[in-house]
Each structure stands twice: as structure tokens, then as C-alpha cells.
Amino acid sequence: MKAYIFPGQGAQFPGMGKDLYEQSEQAKELFEKANDILGFRITDVMFDGTEEDLKQTNVTQPAIFLHSVIMAKRMADFEPEMVAGHSLGEFSSLVATGALSFEDGLRLVAARANAMQKACEIQPGTMAAILALDDFTVEDICHQVSDVVVPANYNCPGQLVISGSIAGIDAACEKMLAAGAKRALKLNVGGAFHSPLMEAARVELQDAILQTQFKTPVCPVYQNIDAKPHTDVEEIKQNLIAQLTGPVRWTQTVEQMLRDGATSFTEVGPGKVLQGLVKKVDKNVPTAAAVL
Structure with missing residues (x-):
């Protein structure tokens, strides 16, 4: 069974989507429709902006969504039998499979980005990547810290991102290193995504x-x-809502897709991050980037 996976925040790069825009009238129309819906020319930022410009939450999330969804629409052989998206990528996967219209998907992604930005201002927080510790140990240490700290992204075996208050993350990182983590690296993010602070x-x-x-x-x-x-x-809606304060169980998702018969994984959108994470779960399963 062919599995298609859609990346989340962090996959953006300067110039993203420009080739799609220039090579296809359909893609151009969708990008221009997005400019109208968003109320600013996101294409200008995507095609000509700097890395710093692309890091703004109100740009990053719609930009990755647009790249993924328009690529899926342009693919000649896009016939998914199962899909998943990492965080923001879940919205891309829902549009690609017809659960949401392009317009509604983009409006929800824009609303999500703005809501997350506001939540960051109300409740400052941060995140940290923990390397080379098992999930149970990371979860246990999070429970030991008195400030808000929770597992946020189960990315692959031995790589878990935690999220919470700044004091909580600092305390947890110290404990993670003491417990044998290879690294406890604070991330350059604007807030405590996938935590109660959202x-x-x-x-x-x-x-x-x-x-x-x-x-x-x-x-x-x-x-x-x-x-x-x-x-x-109804289940899809409730799970989407819960996702903002709950963890991204990516390791478990890939494992479940493999159990359910996935024989290959194709990443639809910018970057190759998810292909790497899939290989960490099962090094033998074929992975590829989407091609038009």
C-alpha cells in the first residue's frame, strides 16, 4: 500500500513553490487564490523572501500547506491508500484526500497560525529536542518537573521533542542530560506548541x-x-482540535501504517525530514520525495 506523508513547520526554504507556479497554470491559479484569501501576497515571501521572512508563523504554516497541497494536486499518480501529516501537515493531508476544500483548508491553517501566535504571546514557552533517550524515561522526567513540560513530538526512536514553560524546559533539559541523553537542545521556536500552553x-x-x-x-x-x-x-474534527495541545505521535503513526500494510512512503511538500524519520523507524521501507 502506498502511504503519502505531509511535512510540518520547519520544512520551509526560500524559493519554495516558485517552480510549481511557473510550470503550471493550475498551480498559478491556486497560488493567486491563496494570495486573495490570506489578504497578502504570500507568494512574494515564498519565492523571494529570506529564511527569516519565512519563519514568521503566519507565513510558515500557509506556505508549507500550499506547497504540499498544490504538489499533490499536480501529481499525475497521486492515488493514496493511506496518508498522514506531521502537525500542520495533517491539514495538508485532509485537503489532499478531499476531506477539506482547498479554500477551507487554507483558511483553517491561517486561523491556526494566528491563534498559535496569540497563544505564544499570552503564555510564553519553548521546546527542546531530546536525543538518545527512550520515550519512557523522557515521559518520566517530564512528570518530575513542577513547571509545565510535556512530550510534544514523538519523531522517531531516540528523538523526542518536549514542550512547556521556559523554566520547565530548562529544568527538564538538565535532568535529561543527567539521565544519559546525548543532547537536550532548546529549539528556536516562538512558543510551547503541542502543550497545555496552547x-x-x-x-x-x-x-x-x-x-x-x-x-x-x-x-x-x-x-x-x-x-x-x-x-x-466527526472524529477527524475532534482529533484536529485536540492536536494543538496534544502530542504528535509520529513514531507510532509510522509503526501503525507499517502494521496496516504500508509498503512505501512518499513525502509530499518541501524538504526530506519525514523520509528520514520513517527510515529511523524502519530502515528497509522505501521512501521518496513526490515528483510531478
């Missing part, structure tokens, strides 16, 4: 999601919050 964003996004029309996707969507396949519209 509660204000969850409430705001919940309203937007509940007011949006969803349809049954053409294949199962493996969602971050429980790493299980979903086709039921």
Missing part, C-alpha cells in the same frame, strides 16, 4: 473547525493525536 489557541481553532464543512476522505487519515486511521468526519 489552550487559548485550541479554543479559538475549535470554533473555526466546527464551523467548517468536512467530507469523508478518499482513504484513511492517520492522525497525530492517537496514531490511528480515521475516516469519520
Whole structure:
């Protein structure tokens, strides 16, 4: 079974999507539609902006979404049998499988980015990557810290990102290193994503999601919050809402997709991060970047 996976924040790069825009009238129309919906020319930032310009949350999330979704629409052989997206990528996967329209997907991604930015200002926080510690040890240390600290991204075996208050992350990093972590690296992010500190964003996004029309996707969507396949519209909505304050269970998602018969993984969108993470779960499974 062919699995298609969609990247999240961090996959952006200057010039992203320019080739799509120039090579296809359909892609050009979708990019211009996105400029109208967003109320600014995101294409100018994507094609000609700097790395710093692309790091703004209100740019990064829609930019990666657009690159992934437009690429999926342009692919001649896009016939997914199962899909998953990493964090933001879950929205790309839902549009690619017909659960959301292009326009509604983009509006939700923009609403999500703005809600997350506001939550960061209300509740400052940060994240850190923990390398070479098992999941149980990381979870146990998070429980020991009195400030807010939770596992946020189960990226692959031996790589888990934690999220929480600045004091909580500092304390947890010290404990992780003492417990044998190879590295406990604070990330250059604007807030504590996928943690309880995103509660204000969850409430705001919940309203937007509940007011949006969803349809049954053409294949199962493996969602971050429980790493299980979903086709039921109401379940998909609730899982999307829970995702903002819950962890991205990427390791478990890939494991479940393999158990359910995935024979190859194709990454649709910018970068190759997810291909690398899949290989860390199973080095023998074929991975590839999407091609037009």
C-alpha cells in the first residue's frame, strides 16, 4: 500500500513553490487564490523572501500547506491508500484526500497560525529536542518537573521533542542530560506548541473547525493525536482540535501504517525530514520525495 506523508513547520526554504507556479497554470491559479484569501501576497515571501521572512508563523504554516497541497494536486499518480501529516501537515493531508476544500483548508491553517501566535504571546514557552533517550524515561522526567513540560513530538526512536514553560524546559533539559541523553537542545521556536500552553489557541481553532464543512476522505487519515486511521468526519474534527495541545505521535503513526500494510512512503511538500524519520523507524521501507 502506498502511504503519502505531509511535512510540518520547519520544512520551509526560500524559493519554495516558485517552480510549481511557473510550470503550471493550475498551480498559478491556486497560488493567486491563496494570495486573495490570506489578504497578502504570500507568494512574494515564498519565492523571494529570506529564511527569516519565512519563519514568521503566519507565513510558515500557509506556505508549507500550499506547497504540499498544490504538489499533490499536480501529481499525475497521486492515488493514496493511506496518508498522514506531521502537525500542520495533517491539514495538508485532509485537503489532499478531499476531506477539506482547498479554500477551507487554507483558511483553517491561517486561523491556526494566528491563534498559535496569540497563544505564544499570552503564555510564553519553548521546546527542546531530546536525543538518545527512550520515550519512557523522557515521559518520566517530564512528570518530575513542577513547571509545565510535556512530550510534544514523538519523531522517531531516540528523538523526542518536549514542550512547556521556559523554566520547565530548562529544568527538564538538565535532568535529561543527567539521565544519559546525548543532547537536550532548546529549539528556536516562538512558543510551547503541542502543550497545555496552547489552550487559548485550541479554543479559538475549535470554533473555526466546527464551523467548517468536512467530507469523508478518499482513504484513511492517520492522525497525530492517537496514531490511528480515521475516516469519520466527526472524529477527524475532534482529533484536529485536540492536536494543538496534544502530542504528535509520529513514531507510532509510522509503526501503525507499517502494521496496516504500508509498503512505501512518499513525502509530499518541501524538504526530506519525514523520509528520514520513517527510515529511523524502519530502515528497509522505501521512501521518496513526490515528483510531478
